[in-house]
Amino acid sequence: MKxxxxxxxxxxxxxxxxxxxxxxxxxxxxxxxxxxxxQSPGAARISPQTRDRVMEAAATLxxxxxxxxxxxxxxxSMIVSVIVPEISEGYSTAVLSGIEEALLLAGYxxxxxxxRHRRELLRDYPSLLVSRAVExxxxxxxxxxxxxxxxxxxxxxxxxxxxxxxxxxxxxLAARYALEHLKCLGHTRIAFMQGQTFSSDTLPRWRAIVKxxxxxxxxxxxxxxVQLNEFGGGFEPGRVxxxxxxxxxxxxxxxxxxxxxxxxxxxxxxxxxxLEVPSQVSVIGFDxxxxxxxxxxxxxxxxxxxQEMGRVAAAELLQMLRSExxxxxxxxxxxxxxxxxxQSTAIASHLRKTGAEPVLxxxxxxx
Numbered sequence: 001m002k003x004x005x006x007x008x009x010x011x012x013x014x015x016x017x018x019x020x021x022x023x024x025x026x027x028x029x030x031x032x033x034x035x036x037x038x039q040s041p042g043a044a045r046i047s048p049q050t051r052d053r054v055m056e057a058a059a060t061l062x063x064x065x066x067x068x069x070x071x072x073x074x075x076x077s078m079i080v081s082v083i084v085p086e087i088s089e090g091y092s093t094a095v096l097s098g099i100e101e102a103l104l105l106a107g108y109x110x111x112x113x114x115x116r117h118r119r120e121l122l123r124d125y126p127s128l129l130v131s132r133a134v135e136x137x138x139x140x141x142x143x144x145x146x147x148x149x150x151x152x153x154x155x156x157x158x159x160x161x162x163x164x165x166x167x168x169x170x171x172x173l174a175a176r177y178a179l180e181h182l183k184c185l186g187h188t189r190i191a192f193m194q195g196q197t198f199s200s201d202t203l204p205r206w207r208a209i210v211k212x213x214x215x216x217x218x219x220x221x222x223x224x225x226v227q228l229n230e231f232g233g234g235f236e237p238g239r240v241x242x243x244x245x246x247x248x249x250x251x252x253x254x255x256x257x258x259x260x261x262x263x264x265x266x267x268x269x270x271x272x273x274x275l276e277v278p279s280q281v282s283v284i285g286f287d288x289x290x291x292x293x294x295x296x297x298x299x300x301x302x303x304x305x306x307q308e309m310g311r312v313a314a315a316e317l318l319q320m321l322r323s324e325x326x327x328x329x330x331x332x333x334x335x336x337x338x339x340x341x342x343q344s345t346a347i348a349s350h351l352r353k354t355g356a357e358p359v360l361x362x363x364x365x366x367x
Contacts, residue, residue, distance in 0.1 A: 017061045026057055037063065077133040080317060082112045083125055084140045085198070088233060090261060090289045091306060095140050095155055098310025106318050115142065117198040126152075136317045140310075141200050151320035153313045156200045165316045166332045167309050171201070171208035174302045177339035178256055178284050179212050181300070186348035187254040187282060191224040193241050193266070195258040198230065202258070205286075209256070223250050228262055238265025246273050253281060253348045260285035260292045260301055267295075267344065278346035288340055298342035305335055 019037075023030040028050070036046060036054040057063075082099055084092040096112065103110050113129070115121035126148045129137060136151040137144065144152055152164040182190055192209065195202035213220050226244050228237040238257055242265065245252065257263035263285030267277050275281050277297060285292060288303035312333060 017063050019063075022054075022058060022061060022063050025061065026054060028054070076321075077135055078107065079109045079111070079132075079134050080136045080138065080321075081129045081132075081134045082110055082138045082140060083122075083129075083142045083144070084112060084114050085142060086114050086116055086233070087112065090259070091287055091304075092140055094287075094289070094306035095310040095313070098307035098312075099138055099314045100310075101307075102311045102314030102318070106314075108318070135321055138313050138317055140313075143200060151317055153317045153320070155309050155313050163330050165313075165320070166330070167313050167316075168204075168332055168334055169201075169304050169309075170334050170336055171205045172212060174286070174304075174337040175205070175208040175212040177337065178286075178302055179209070179216055179218055181339065181341065181345065182254050182256070182282065182284065183216055183218060185254075185282065185345060186351040188218065188348075189221070189224065189250075189252045189254070190218060191226070191245050191250075191252040191255045192220065193238065193255065193257040193262050194225065194227040196228050196230050196237070199258075205258070221250070223248050224252050228258055233261075235261050235265035235268065238262030239269045240265070242266035242269035243272075246270075253350070254345070255281060255283045257283065257285050260287045260289045260299060263299055263301070263344070264291070264295055267297075278344050280349055282345035282348075284345060288338075293342070295344075297344045300342045300345040301340055303338040303340050305338070309335055 017025075019030055019034060022037075023033045026033060032046060032050070033054055036051050037058055080103065082096065084096065087093060087096075092114075100110070113121075113125055115125065122142060123145070126137060126144055126146070130148070130150055134150060136153070137148065138153050138155065139157055140155045141157075142154075143157055144154065154164065154166045156168060157166050179190075194206050210220055224245065226241045229240050238259075238261060241262065242255065245255075246269065255263070255266050257266055263283050267283055270277055270281055270283075277283055283299070285299045285301035286304070287306070288301045292299040292301050312335070316333070
Protein backbone atom coordinates (compact mmCIF):
# COMPACT_ATOMS: atom_id res chain seq x y z
CA MET A 1 0.00 0.00 0.00
CA LYS A 2 1.47 3.36 -1.08
CA UNK A 3 1.41 6.10 1.54
CA UNK A 4 0.81 9.68 0.42
CA UNK A 5 3.27 12.00 2.21
CA UNK A 6 2.52 15.05 0.08
CA UNK A 7 0.80 16.78 2.99
CA UNK A 8 3.97 16.56 5.06
CA UNK A 9 6.76 17.08 2.51
CA UNK A 10 6.76 19.23 -0.63
CA UNK A 11 7.53 17.57 -3.94
CA UNK A 12 11.24 17.13 -4.72
CA UNK A 13 10.58 18.75 -8.11
CA UNK A 14 9.57 21.99 -6.40
CA UNK A 15 12.18 24.64 -7.13
CA UNK A 16 10.70 27.51 -5.13
CA UNK A 17 9.06 27.65 -1.74
CA UNK A 18 7.94 30.78 0.05
CA UNK A 19 8.19 31.67 3.73
CA UNK A 20 4.61 30.64 4.53
CA UNK A 21 5.03 27.16 3.02
CA UNK A 22 8.37 26.69 4.77
CA UNK A 23 6.79 27.61 8.12
CA UNK A 24 3.88 25.21 7.49
CA UNK A 25 6.28 22.42 6.61
CA UNK A 26 8.20 22.96 9.86
CA UNK A 27 5.12 23.53 12.00
CA UNK A 28 6.51 26.86 13.19
CA UNK A 29 5.29 30.43 13.00
CA UNK A 30 6.35 32.59 10.05
CA UNK A 31 7.90 35.05 12.50
CA UNK A 32 10.18 32.41 13.95
CA UNK A 33 11.26 31.10 10.55
CA UNK A 34 11.77 34.63 9.21
CA UNK A 35 14.03 35.57 12.10
CA UNK A 36 16.21 32.51 11.51
CA UNK A 37 16.59 32.65 7.72
CA UNK A 38 17.11 36.43 7.70
CA GLN A 39 19.54 36.24 10.65
CA SER A 40 17.60 38.89 12.54
CA PRO A 41 18.76 39.97 16.02
CA GLY A 42 15.78 38.13 17.55
CA ALA A 43 17.10 34.83 16.17
CA ALA A 44 19.49 34.59 19.12
CA ARG A 45 16.52 33.93 21.41
CA ILE A 46 15.50 30.86 19.39
CA SER A 47 17.00 27.53 20.47
CA PRO A 48 19.99 26.25 18.48
CA GLN A 49 18.09 23.04 17.67
CA THR A 50 15.23 25.00 16.11
CA ARG A 51 17.62 27.26 14.18
CA ASP A 52 19.43 24.22 12.80
CA ARG A 53 16.14 22.58 11.81
CA VAL A 54 14.98 25.72 9.99
CA MET A 55 18.26 26.15 8.08
CA GLU A 56 18.38 22.47 7.14
CA ALA A 57 14.82 22.57 5.80
CA ALA A 58 15.51 25.81 3.93
CA ALA A 59 18.52 24.24 2.21
CA THR A 60 16.69 20.98 1.42
CA LEU A 61 13.64 22.75 -0.01
CA UNK A 62 15.70 25.37 -1.89
CA UNK A 63 14.18 28.29 0.01
CA UNK A 64 15.57 31.70 -0.97
CA UNK A 65 14.75 34.72 1.24
CA UNK A 66 13.13 37.58 -0.64
CA UNK A 67 15.70 40.33 -0.95
CA UNK A 68 12.95 42.77 -1.95
CA UNK A 69 10.83 41.93 1.08
CA UNK A 70 13.83 42.16 3.38
CA UNK A 71 14.82 45.54 1.91
CA UNK A 72 11.30 46.88 2.33
CA UNK A 73 11.24 45.82 5.98
CA UNK A 74 14.67 47.19 6.78
CA UNK A 75 14.40 50.17 4.41
CA UNK A 76 17.72 49.10 2.93
CA SER A 77 18.15 47.98 -0.69
CA MET A 78 21.29 45.93 0.07
CA ILE A 79 22.65 47.23 -3.24
CA VAL A 80 25.83 49.17 -3.88
CA SER A 81 27.54 50.23 -7.09
CA VAL A 82 31.13 50.24 -8.28
CA ILE A 83 32.29 52.84 -10.80
CA VAL A 84 35.36 51.96 -12.89
CA PRO A 85 37.01 53.54 -15.95
CA GLU A 86 36.84 50.27 -17.89
CA ILE A 87 36.67 46.53 -17.37
CA SER A 88 39.80 44.85 -18.68
CA GLU A 89 42.73 42.84 -17.37
CA GLY A 90 44.74 44.79 -14.87
CA TYR A 91 43.97 47.42 -12.29
CA SER A 92 40.17 47.59 -12.26
CA THR A 93 39.46 43.87 -12.42
CA ALA A 94 41.92 43.11 -9.62
CA VAL A 95 40.33 45.73 -7.37
CA LEU A 96 36.86 44.44 -8.32
CA SER A 97 37.84 40.95 -7.24
CA GLY A 98 38.53 42.17 -3.71
CA ILE A 99 35.35 44.26 -3.62
CA GLU A 100 33.23 41.34 -4.78
CA GLU A 101 34.67 39.03 -2.15
CA ALA A 102 33.72 41.36 0.71
CA LEU A 103 30.28 42.37 -0.60
CA LEU A 104 29.10 38.85 -1.36
CA LEU A 105 30.18 37.71 2.07
CA ALA A 106 28.07 40.50 3.59
CA GLY A 107 25.02 39.56 1.48
CA TYR A 108 25.09 42.68 -0.69
CA UNK A 109 24.19 42.82 -4.35
CA UNK A 110 26.37 45.08 -6.49
CA UNK A 111 26.62 46.19 -10.06
CA UNK A 112 29.44 47.77 -12.01
CA UNK A 113 29.31 50.72 -14.39
CA UNK A 114 32.21 51.93 -16.54
CA UNK A 115 32.61 55.45 -17.90
CA ARG A 116 35.47 55.01 -20.38
CA HIS A 117 36.78 58.41 -19.22
CA ARG A 118 33.70 60.19 -20.58
CA ARG A 119 33.23 63.17 -18.31
CA GLU A 120 29.48 63.39 -18.81
CA LEU A 121 29.04 59.79 -17.62
CA LEU A 122 31.30 60.32 -14.63
CA ARG A 123 29.31 63.45 -13.78
CA ASP A 124 25.87 61.85 -14.17
CA TYR A 125 26.47 58.37 -12.75
CA PRO A 126 26.22 59.20 -9.01
CA SER A 127 22.72 60.72 -9.22
CA LEU A 128 21.61 58.03 -11.65
CA LEU A 129 22.81 55.29 -9.31
CA VAL A 130 21.18 56.88 -6.27
CA SER A 131 17.89 56.99 -8.19
CA ARG A 132 18.31 53.21 -8.64
CA ALA A 133 18.35 52.81 -4.83
CA VAL A 134 22.05 52.10 -4.33
CA GLU A 135 23.08 52.60 -0.72
CA UNK A 136 26.70 53.43 -1.41
CA UNK A 137 29.29 53.86 -4.16
CA UNK A 138 32.85 52.62 -4.57
CA UNK A 139 34.74 54.69 -7.15
CA UNK A 140 37.83 53.01 -8.61
CA UNK A 141 40.30 55.43 -10.23
CA UNK A 142 37.32 57.71 -10.84
CA UNK A 143 37.03 61.19 -9.34
CA UNK A 144 33.53 61.76 -7.95
CA UNK A 145 32.85 65.46 -7.56
CA UNK A 146 30.00 67.32 -5.92
CA UNK A 147 27.67 66.24 -3.16
CA UNK A 148 26.45 62.64 -3.21
CA UNK A 149 23.67 61.67 -0.73
CA UNK A 150 25.15 58.21 -0.09
CA UNK A 151 28.52 57.10 1.34
CA UNK A 152 31.40 57.11 -1.16
CA UNK A 153 34.68 55.21 -0.91
CA UNK A 154 37.37 55.94 -3.49
CA UNK A 155 40.22 53.70 -4.55
CA UNK A 156 43.04 55.92 -5.86
CA UNK A 157 40.67 58.85 -6.20
CA UNK A 158 43.17 61.48 -4.96
CA UNK A 159 40.24 63.90 -4.92
CA UNK A 160 39.70 65.37 -1.50
CA UNK A 161 36.04 65.29 -0.51
CA UNK A 162 34.49 66.66 2.68
CA UNK A 163 33.37 63.14 3.62
CA UNK A 164 34.09 59.57 2.65
CA UNK A 165 37.17 57.37 2.56
CA UNK A 166 40.02 57.26 0.06
CA UNK A 167 42.26 54.20 -0.33
CA UNK A 168 45.68 55.26 -1.66
CA UNK A 169 48.99 53.58 -2.41
CA UNK A 170 52.17 54.96 -0.86
CA UNK A 171 53.62 56.21 -4.16
CA UNK A 172 56.76 57.58 -2.55
CA LEU A 173 57.72 54.15 -1.27
CA ALA A 174 56.83 52.63 -4.64
CA ALA A 175 59.09 55.10 -6.47
CA ARG A 176 61.89 54.45 -3.99
CA TYR A 177 61.72 50.69 -4.53
CA ALA A 178 62.00 51.04 -8.31
CA LEU A 179 64.61 53.79 -8.48
CA GLU A 180 66.87 52.32 -5.80
CA HIS A 181 66.75 49.02 -7.68
CA LEU A 182 67.81 50.67 -10.95
CA LYS A 183 70.50 52.74 -9.27
CA CYS A 184 71.89 49.65 -7.58
CA LEU A 185 72.18 48.06 -11.02
CA GLY A 186 74.14 51.08 -12.24
CA HIS A 187 71.46 52.78 -14.32
CA THR A 188 71.81 56.56 -14.54
CA ARG A 189 70.11 57.26 -17.87
CA ILE A 190 66.54 56.24 -17.03
CA ALA A 191 63.53 56.89 -19.27
CA PHE A 192 60.17 57.50 -17.63
CA MET A 193 56.64 56.86 -18.91
CA GLN A 194 54.02 59.06 -17.28
CA GLY A 195 50.42 57.90 -17.12
CA GLN A 196 47.54 59.30 -19.13
CA THR A 197 46.10 62.56 -17.82
CA PHE A 198 42.78 60.89 -17.02
CA SER A 199 44.34 58.50 -14.48
CA SER A 200 44.02 59.59 -10.86
CA ASP A 201 47.44 58.08 -10.10
CA THR A 202 49.38 59.93 -12.80
CA LEU A 203 50.17 63.17 -10.97
CA PRO A 204 50.83 61.81 -7.45
CA ARG A 205 53.04 59.04 -8.83
CA TRP A 206 55.03 61.45 -10.98
CA ARG A 207 55.53 63.82 -8.06
CA ALA A 208 56.80 60.89 -6.00
CA ILE A 209 59.22 59.84 -8.75
CA VAL A 210 60.64 63.35 -9.11
CA LYS A 211 61.03 63.67 -5.33
CA UNK A 212 62.76 60.32 -4.86
CA UNK A 213 64.96 60.78 -7.95
CA UNK A 214 66.25 64.07 -6.52
CA UNK A 215 67.00 62.39 -3.19
CA UNK A 216 68.94 59.60 -4.93
CA UNK A 217 70.83 61.93 -7.26
CA UNK A 218 69.10 60.57 -10.37
CA UNK A 219 68.53 63.16 -13.08
CA UNK A 220 65.09 63.19 -14.69
CA UNK A 221 65.86 64.16 -18.28
CA UNK A 222 62.97 65.94 -20.09
CA UNK A 223 63.87 64.21 -23.35
CA UNK A 224 63.73 60.85 -21.60
CA UNK A 225 60.23 61.51 -20.29
CA VAL A 226 57.14 60.60 -22.33
CA GLN A 227 53.45 60.49 -21.55
CA LEU A 228 51.23 57.60 -22.52
CA ASN A 229 48.80 58.33 -25.32
CA GLU A 230 45.27 59.23 -24.21
CA PHE A 231 43.76 56.87 -26.75
CA GLY A 232 44.07 53.15 -27.10
CA GLY A 233 44.21 50.49 -24.43
CA GLY A 234 46.22 47.43 -23.53
CA PHE A 235 49.89 47.36 -24.49
CA GLU A 236 49.74 49.78 -27.44
CA PRO A 237 50.25 53.09 -25.53
CA GLY A 238 53.45 51.71 -24.02
CA ARG A 239 54.71 50.52 -27.39
CA VAL A 240 54.02 53.91 -28.97
CA UNK A 241 55.70 55.74 -26.08
CA UNK A 242 58.81 53.57 -26.35
CA UNK A 243 59.01 54.19 -30.09
CA UNK A 244 58.83 57.92 -29.37
CA UNK A 245 61.75 57.60 -26.96
CA UNK A 246 63.80 55.72 -29.55
CA UNK A 247 63.06 58.34 -32.21
CA UNK A 248 64.54 61.04 -29.97
CA UNK A 249 67.90 59.33 -30.32
CA UNK A 250 68.81 59.76 -26.63
CA UNK A 251 70.82 57.13 -24.80
CA UNK A 252 69.04 55.30 -21.98
CA UNK A 253 69.62 51.95 -20.28
CA UNK A 254 66.34 51.56 -18.39
CA UNK A 255 62.62 52.38 -18.60
CA UNK A 256 60.34 52.89 -15.62
CA UNK A 257 56.82 52.52 -17.04
CA UNK A 258 53.59 53.85 -15.55
CA UNK A 259 52.02 50.39 -15.46
CA UNK A 260 52.64 46.80 -16.53
CA UNK A 261 50.70 47.16 -19.77
CA UNK A 262 52.96 50.04 -20.79
CA UNK A 263 56.07 48.10 -19.74
CA UNK A 264 55.10 45.08 -21.84
CA UNK A 265 54.32 47.37 -24.78
CA UNK A 266 57.74 49.00 -24.35
CA UNK A 267 59.47 45.62 -24.43
CA UNK A 268 57.73 44.86 -27.73
CA UNK A 269 58.94 48.17 -29.21
CA UNK A 270 62.50 47.59 -28.02
CA UNK A 271 62.53 44.18 -29.65
CA UNK A 272 61.23 45.68 -32.89
CA UNK A 273 64.22 48.04 -32.76
CA UNK A 274 66.62 45.13 -32.25
CA LEU A 275 67.31 45.84 -28.57
CA GLU A 276 67.42 43.06 -26.00
CA VAL A 277 65.70 43.19 -22.60
CA PRO A 278 67.32 43.22 -20.09
CA SER A 279 70.88 42.93 -21.46
CA GLN A 280 70.65 46.28 -23.29
CA VAL A 281 67.64 47.95 -21.67
CA SER A 282 66.04 47.13 -18.31
CA VAL A 283 62.29 47.63 -17.90
CA ILE A 284 60.22 48.05 -14.72
CA GLY A 285 56.43 47.98 -14.64
CA PHE A 286 53.81 48.86 -12.05
CA ASP A 287 50.76 46.97 -10.66
CA UNK A 288 51.84 43.30 -11.08
CA UNK A 289 49.01 42.19 -13.35
CA UNK A 290 48.62 38.39 -13.81
CA UNK A 291 50.46 38.34 -17.15
CA UNK A 292 53.51 40.13 -15.67
CA UNK A 293 54.84 36.91 -14.17
CA UNK A 294 54.42 34.83 -17.33
CA UNK A 295 55.64 37.41 -19.84
CA UNK A 296 59.01 36.76 -21.48
CA UNK A 297 61.06 38.07 -19.85
CA UNK A 298 59.07 37.94 -16.63
CA UNK A 299 58.43 41.54 -15.60
CA UNK A 300 60.14 43.25 -12.69
CA UNK A 301 57.42 45.44 -11.19
CA UNK A 302 56.09 47.44 -8.28
CA UNK A 303 53.17 45.45 -6.95
CA UNK A 304 50.05 47.18 -5.71
CA UNK A 305 47.89 45.08 -3.34
CA UNK A 306 44.93 45.64 -5.65
CA GLN A 307 42.66 42.91 -4.30
CA GLU A 308 43.37 44.01 -0.75
CA MET A 309 42.57 47.61 -1.71
CA GLY A 310 39.23 46.38 -3.03
CA ARG A 311 38.51 44.41 0.14
CA VAL A 312 39.40 47.39 2.33
CA ALA A 313 37.22 49.70 0.22
CA ALA A 314 34.22 47.36 0.52
CA ALA A 315 34.76 46.87 4.26
CA GLU A 316 34.93 50.62 4.80
CA LEU A 317 31.74 51.17 2.81
CA LEU A 318 29.90 48.48 4.75
CA GLN A 319 31.02 50.04 8.01
CA MET A 320 29.75 53.42 6.86
CA LEU A 321 26.39 51.88 5.88
CA ARG A 322 26.02 50.26 9.30
CA SER A 323 26.96 53.42 11.14
CA GLU A 324 24.24 55.65 12.52
CA UNK A 325 26.35 58.74 11.81
CA UNK A 326 25.09 60.29 8.59
CA UNK A 327 28.02 62.63 7.93
CA UNK A 328 31.52 61.26 8.52
CA UNK A 329 34.73 63.28 8.11
CA UNK A 330 36.97 62.48 5.16
CA UNK A 331 39.94 60.25 5.81
CA UNK A 332 42.65 58.47 3.84
CA UNK A 333 43.93 54.92 4.26
CA UNK A 334 47.43 54.31 2.84
CA UNK A 335 48.45 50.86 1.64
CA UNK A 336 52.00 49.69 1.02
CA UNK A 337 53.49 48.42 -2.25
CA UNK A 338 55.87 45.50 -2.71
CA UNK A 339 58.76 45.23 -5.13
CA UNK A 340 59.00 42.08 -7.20
CA UNK A 341 62.27 41.46 -9.00
CA UNK A 342 62.02 39.18 -12.02
CA GLN A 343 63.96 38.94 -15.28
CA SER A 344 63.32 42.25 -17.09
CA THR A 345 66.07 44.14 -15.20
CA ALA A 346 69.82 43.59 -15.11
CA ILE A 347 73.13 45.39 -14.49
CA ALA A 348 73.52 48.38 -16.81
CA SER A 349 75.26 47.40 -20.04
CA HIS A 350 78.11 49.90 -19.67
CA LEU A 351 79.04 48.36 -16.29
CA ARG A 352 78.88 44.86 -17.68
CA LYS A 353 81.28 45.80 -20.46
CA THR A 354 83.86 47.19 -18.03
CA GLY A 355 83.36 44.45 -15.49
CA ALA A 356 82.47 46.98 -12.78
CA GLU A 357 80.08 45.92 -10.04
CA PRO A 358 77.29 48.01 -8.49
CA VAL A 359 78.22 49.09 -4.97
CA LEU A 360 74.93 50.05 -3.35
CA UNK A 361 72.94 47.69 -1.17
CA UNK A 362 69.72 46.62 -2.81
CA UNK A 363 66.43 47.62 -1.20
CA UNK A 364 64.26 45.11 0.61
CA UNK A 365 61.84 43.46 -1.81
CA UNK A 366 60.11 40.25 -2.76
CA UNK A 367 61.61 37.91 -5.31
